[in-house]
Amino acid sequence: MEILGFLMDGFRGALTPMNLLFVFIGCLLGQIVGALPGIGPSAAMAILMPLTFGVPPTTALIMLSGIMYGGMYGGTLTSVLINVPGEAASVMTAVDGYQLAKQGRAGAALSIAAIGSFYGGVASLTAVVFLTPLLSNFALKFNAPEYFLLATMGITATASLGSGSAVKSLMVGVFGLMIAMIGTDPMVGVNRLTFGVMELMDGIDFIPVAIGIFGIGEVLASLEDRKDFVVLKTRLRDLWLTAQDWALCRMAIVRGTVVGFFVGTMPGTGPTIASLLAYAAEHRASKHPENFGKGALDAVAAAETANNAAAQGALIPMLALGIPGSQSTAVLLAALLILGIRPGPMLMSQQPGLVWTLLASMYIGNIMLLIMNLPLAPLWASILRIPYDYLMPGIIAISLVGVYATSLSLFSVGITVLFGIIGYLMLKFELPRAPIVLAIVLAPLMENSLRQSLMLSSGSLAIFVQRPISAVLLLVVLTTLALPIVRHIRDRRKRNSFDE
Amino acid sequence: MKVNWNFSLYVQRSSILVIGLFLLALTLFTLQGMMTAEAAEGPKGPVEITVGTGAGGTPDVIMRRVAKILGEEKLVEQPIVIQNRTGGSWMVAVNWVIGKKGGYDTLMGIAQPLLTTPIVQGLKTVYDQLVPIALFVQGDLMIVAQPDSPFKSLADFVNEAKKNPRGLKFSGSQTGSTDHMVVALLEKAAGVKFNYIPYDSGSAATASFLGKNVDGLVLSLGEAVPLVQSGKVKPLAVLTEKRRANAELKDFLTAKEQGIDLVWGQFWGLAGAPGIDPGLVKWWNDRLQKMTATKAWKEGIDTNFQRSDFIDYTKAPAYMAEQHKIYLQLLRDIGLAKQ
Numbered sequence: 001m002e003i004l005g006f007l008m009d010g011f012r013g014a015l016t017p018m019n020l021l022f023v024f025i026g027c028l029l030g031q032i033v034g035a036l037p038g039i040g041p042s043a044a045m046a047i048l049m050p051l052t053f054g055v056p057p058t059t060a061l062i063m064l065s066g067i068m069y070g071g072m073y074g075g076t077l078t079s080v081l082i083n084v085p086g087e088a089a090s091v092m093t094a095v096d097g098y099q100l101a102k103q104g105r106a107g108a109a110l111s112i113a114a115i116g117s118f119y120g121g122v123a124s125l126t127a128v129v130f131l132t133p134l135l136s137n138f139a140l141k142f143n144a145p146e147y148f149l150l151a152t153m154g155i156t157a158t159a160s161l162g163s164g165s166a167v168k169s170l171m172v173g174v175f176g177l178m179i180a181m182i183g184t185d186p187m188v189g190v191n192r193l194t195f196g197v198m199e200l201m202d203g204i205d206f207i208p209v210a211i212g213i214f215g216i217g218e219v220l221a222s223l224e225d226r227k228d229f230v231v232l233k234t235r236l237r238d239l240w241l242t243a244q245d246w247a248l249c250r251m252a253i254v255r256g257t258v259v260g261f262f263v264g265t266m267p268g269t270g271p272t273i274a275s276l277l278a279y280a281a282e283h284r285a286s287k288h289p290e291n292f293g294k295g296a297l298d299a300v301a302a303a304e305t306a307n308n309a310a311a312q313g314a315l316i317p318m319l320a321l322g323i324p325g326s327q328s329t330a331v332l333l334a335a336l337l338i339l340g341i342r343p344g345p346m347l348m349s350q351q352p353g354l355v356w357t358l359l360a361s362m363y364i365g366n367i368m369l370l371i372m373n374l375p376l377a378p379l380w381a382s383i384l385r386i387p388y389d390y391l392m393p394g395i396i397a398i399s400l401v402g403v404y405a406t407s408l409s410l411f412s413v414g415i416t417v418l419f420g421i422i423g424y425l426m427l428k429f430e431l432p433r434a435p436i437v438l439a440i441v442l443a444p445l446m447e448n449s450l451r452q453s454l455m456l457s458s459g460s461l462a463i464f465v466q467r468p469i470s471a472v473l474l475l476v477v478l479t480t481l482a483l484p485i486v487r488h489i490r491d492r493r494k495r496n497s498f499d500e
Numbered sequence: 501m502k503v504n505w506n507f508s509l510y511v512q513r514s515s516i517l518v519i520g521l522f523l524l525a526l527t528l529f530t531l532q533g534m535m536t537a538e539a540a541e542g543p544k545g546p547v548e549i550t551v552g553t554g555a556g557g558t559p560d561v562i563m564r565r566v567a568k569i570l571g572e573e574k575l576v577e578q579p580i581v582i583q584n585r586t587g588g589s590w591m592v593a594v595n596w597v598i599g600k601k602g603g604y605d606t607l608m609g610i611a612q613p614l615l616t617t618p619i620v621q622g623l624k625t626v627y628d629q630l631v632p633i634a635l636f637v638q639g640d641l642m643i644v645a646q647p648d649s650p651f652k653s654l655a656d657f658v659n660e661a662k663k664n665p666r667g668l669k670f671s672g673s674q675t676g677s678t679d680h681m682v683v684a685l686l687e688k689a690a691g692v693k694f695n696y697i698p699y700d701s702g703s704a705a706t707a708s709f710l711g712k713n714v715d716g717l718v719l720s721l722g723e724a725v726p727l728v729q730s731g732k733v734k735p736l737a738v739l740t741e742k743r744r745a746n747a748e749l750k751d752f753l754t755a756k757e758q759g760i761d762l763v764w765g766q767f768w769g770l771a772g773a774p775g776i777d778p779g780l781v782k783w784w785n786d787r788l789q790k791m792t793a794t795k796a797w798k799e800g801i802d803t804n805f806q807r808s809d810f811i812d813y814t815k816a817p818a819y820m821a822e823q824h825k826i827y828l829q830l831l832r833d834i835g836l837a838k839q
Binding site: 042144188189191322330333334407452 | 554555556557560561564565567568571572582583584585586587588589591592595596620621623666669674675676695697698699700703704706707708710711712713714722723725726727729730732799800803804836
């Protein structure tokens with residue numbers, strides 16, 4: 001109950017007019033930055049940091065963290081409406097959200113994303129408030145072997161993602177893995193597949209790839225066939241959630257919260273990986289996995305809930321240990337340093353005022369963002385009333401400008417255009433596009449952590465069974481790999497017995 | 501007709517006059533601009549400092565602090581913007597700055613990868629194309645062990661490594677990073693071998709250590725002190741020439757005191773684009789020197805347990821050349837050099 005007292009003090013600090021104003025500014029900026037493709041919340045926090053010079057450190061942190069979780073809400077908008085992921089963690093939303101928009105259900109997708117984000121955010125925040133010391137130790141139990149298995153879980157899901165054949169999905173997944181191989185070898189520093197091009201030394205970033213294959217690819221495809229885009233019907237009723245939608249998504253939100261939060265607390269991951277894994281997990285848990293990729297509302301719910309849950313979960317290693325749990329928390333830690341506060345395991349005891357006011361402000365911020373997003377969902381969805389012919393040039397422009405802004409180099413603009421063409425071809429050949437993204441995000445984690453694991457164990461594979469968490473994960477991975485085969489054999493046997 | 505003709509002549513003449521005056525004004529203006537540039541009264545517009553790490557990396561934090569203090573103390577009136585140009589371990593950033601030949605508004609943060617990446621990647625040396633303005637932040641390092649380990653000193657740690665070659669594990673950031681070089685130096689100084697496991701970042705390596713996956717870790721003092729105070733790491737040795745005087749640091753033994761000749765650290769500074777006006781270099785040098793004397797700067801340095809020895813524009817090039825030679829030799833010794 002001591003914690004409740006601290007939290008009340010925190011609210012007292014956060015509810016001053018000045019702090020409320022900065023919560024609002026932060027959330028609004030986050031919403032905008034999240035919605036615009038390219039620059040994500042962490043880059044925006046760094047760019048806007050000078051705005052906070054001159055205000056007290058607590059107020060500055062309140063604003064910066066507002067950008068962090070505001071971005072998670074905002075990213076949904078462009079993903080759903082124009083199939084351009086607004087920020088990295090919304091990429092899976094683009095997969096199903098845009099299909100929903102095509103079916104005239106953009107409003108429902110945006111609403112469920114706002115509700116999911118709010119639920120995920122508040123639930124994770126409450127866990128941060130009460131369980132930080134406990135969970136920080138648990139998060140540290142995840143290291144290379146566990147990360148490898150988590151990434152493997154995500155990668156193996158690629159086979160079943162997408163509508164058509166598993167072979168097509170696997171092909172695309174392998175293509176994604178090949179792209180992920182480009183760059184400097186993380187362990188020994190050798191260049192791989194860079195052909196001496198310096199811009200490729202750090203590999204191909206996945207934001208230009210995602211914006212290309214989803215956003216630009218979609219625009220190119222619709223240039224030749226404009227009939228497939230249903231201009232939004234005007235009935236407002238269609239824009240809201242139905243009772244059926246709600247029943248479908250309730251559990252997806254709960255599962256998304258749990259997956260997102262735990263993945264978020266781990267120092268080696270972040271909201272992007274969290275939402276990918278939540279999408280993959282939801283695909284397994286869902287009663288209608290065949291709908292994934294064609295506009296599943298529960299997929300949007302899971303992915304969007306998970307990214308906000310992870311954004312707040314990442315505070316746990318930051319507050320308890322001074323280790324960032326995500327790129328955004330790394331910027332928050334940098335801001336602390338610049339403001340003259342030394343982060344570390346003692347932060348909560350040395351700066352209780354700052355920590356608790358920050359946490360309280362995040363409750364307030366999440367409520368503000370829910371208000372900004374839920375009632376406005378139909379309004380945003382109305383953007384689709386604009387005929388697509390007029391939207392197209394705008395989509396191309398903000399996509400390319402956004403990509404340029406992330407790296408300030410025309411090289412990534414070229415990459416985006418290239419992947420736009422690849423995305424277009426994939427649409428033509430009816431290849432699923434989600435596995436590429438999954439592979440590019442998860443491959444580095446999978447590769448690095450496998451090699452780190454083997455270095456930790458001096459080459460012995462036993463490390464995957466000696467560690468309890470890793471052993472459990474391994475069992476899960478093996479089961480999910482074996483299940484389809486077992487099912488296949490059983491089906492065949494059944495069929496054989498019928499034949500006889 | 502005649503009137504019209506006269507009128508058009510009038511228009512013609514006056515327009516020639518206007519254009520002539522305009523050109524004259526432009527020439528004067530440009531001349532004046534050139535003259536002031538030669539007098540080097542500082543930059544004429546917003547200044548951009550390019551760093552090769554993402555937001556939150558140590559060089560980024562240092563440069564943001566520099567920009568903040570230069571602005572707040574009114575030492576530089578023009579706004580200073582930090583640009584993170586990531587890619588190719590600083591090579592994208594440095595090539596961008598090199599491409600800005602003579603630019604008055606383009607500065608580059610100096611950090612070790614500027615010197616080491618070309619060595620590790622087998623690329624053309626780049627640091628010597630920049631014009632160093634000053635080096636003004638030094639960071640010291642510490643080797644730590646698990647708090648529940650039997651090792652009481654670096655000497656104990658090294659003795660165990662002698663008995664058990666490659667048995668003790670270090671986590672650290674990427675291959676060829678400072679952490680990696682320190683571990684290699686320790687191997688060399690003590691004649692032992694460790695198992696070095698590279699992670700994507702320093703914080704990932706710290707997480708791995710705190711999760712008790714490895715035995716040793718190299719930390720900056722700013723990272724180490726809070727972890728030591730909360731009992732999460734056990735200090736083995738500070739890698740400085742002499743013990744640090746700060747209250748929090750004075751009890752930490754140096755490696756030298758324990759009979760292991762290992763002194764190593766990091767440094768950061770600022771450089772100009774190639775061909776930068778020498779007057780401007782001096783101007784920046786003076787402003788930075790004034791900045792390092794401010795209270796705000798000293799407080800920041802103390803918070804992070806860094807040092808701020810000012811190596812000015814006359815000495816910085818030689819200092820960097822010397823460091824480059826040391827890195828090249830070390831990276832060759834540990835088999836990472838491709839130069």
